[in-house]
Amino acid sequence: MQNYDLIVVGAGILGLATAYQARKAGAKVVVLDKGATAYEASSRATGYLSLRGETPEESPLAQMAEKLWDGLDEELGYPTEWTQRGRIWAAVNERELAELKELYQSFEKTDIAFEFVDGQALRKMIPSLTDSCLGGIHTPRSGHANPQRTSQAFAWAFTDLGGEIREYTPVLEVLATGGRVKGVKTPYGEIHAPRVALCAAAHNTLLLAPFGILFPLAPVRLEALVTTPMPPLFDQCFIGNGLSVRQTKRGNLHMNGGPYEWIDLEIDKESPKPTTPIVRNILRRAIETIPLLKGAQFLRSWAGIVDMAPDQMTTIHLFDNPEGLLTVAASGHGFGMAPAVGVAMADLALKGATSLPIEHLSLNRFRHITSDWREKRRWHAGQYNT
């Protein structure tokens, strides 16, 4: 048994950012992961920071993240490949155009410079874009980075400060007594601390269930792939035709796309991630969207699991009972949010409060949701999110 100020469960980017900030504030922190550091969603992400125009409640936190991204290489001392050249969300048919126009009404509720532009304006920004692009939402803000490098940068910066990461150490149970957390149980014994931060993505639901707490998260599998390096085509974050596509610093086109398959997880088993025929479909849509990809060589594909809350927003919550317990999950956009989430989580863990704008993101918004919510939405395993 060892004693720490804070145990962080999960060495994904949200756990690592939380651990880094708490260690920087002077706490003795250990991060436990059931597998390797950032082996799950955090290294499999496409790497966008979205400013969340579609969810104005999250937008203030995303803007905090944007500020922190600007200084992140210097802060952590390692490169993240952060590139801030804006985001384009394009419509390639009339149906998508109508949907985007409707969605744009929520974008207008934020104080970010979003504009609705026509297809010609978008092709000026991305000349290789298909002629069938009809228009879309553009912001000169937003950016992208390398998910593997960034996750590793947080891990190295944390251990440089004396933080400890224990890989292949699954947390089987959160321990509490007298209304307070006291630590966690692992196959190798108990580890004690007065604060436990659950940053275990969709596994948060399983770890909180014994307390009678419902953290409604549905695991969903996303497919991704990357081409060999290509000449410079664009440097914005591009979304369109059901795909997210960015060009890396080396020139690879890195993309992910739906539809996504809802799945089930178990606490002590590897998450299922086989790639599926969707990859072929992603390729077809990529070529439709950027026709010169027809001659591109595709290097590799993979899949990753993300955790989706019913409203597809980030959740950050500090519990009163058991005291000392807190949790986070980010509904598929945690990579971009991570720098700000880390600050908010470390504040909550060490000071019990934060000045960051997270008031709309607590679990309280789900207090009327019942445990069969996934079935009601048809978000259960084997279904697709079409």
Ligand SMILES: Cc1cc2nc3c(=O)[nH]c(=O)nc-3n(C[C@H](O)[C@H](O)[C@H](O)COP(=O)(O)OP(=O)(O)OC[C@H]3O[C@@H](n4cnc5c(N)ncnc54)[C@H](O)[C@@H]3O)c2cc1C
């Ligand atoms: C293909 C794809 C593309 C994406 N693109 C983007 C994007 O462009 N922008 C963006 O912002 N986000 C994107 N995301 C989502 C983003 O990757 C996640 O929101 C983010 O990585 C979540 O970080 P996390 O630390 O919560 O989760 P994870 O990285 O999944 O880390 C959770 C960790 O908890 C560990 N764990 C679970 N249970 C236990 C346990 N019982 N004990 C110990 N450890 C445990 C896991 O092993 C894992 O390492 C994408 C995801 C995928 C899969």
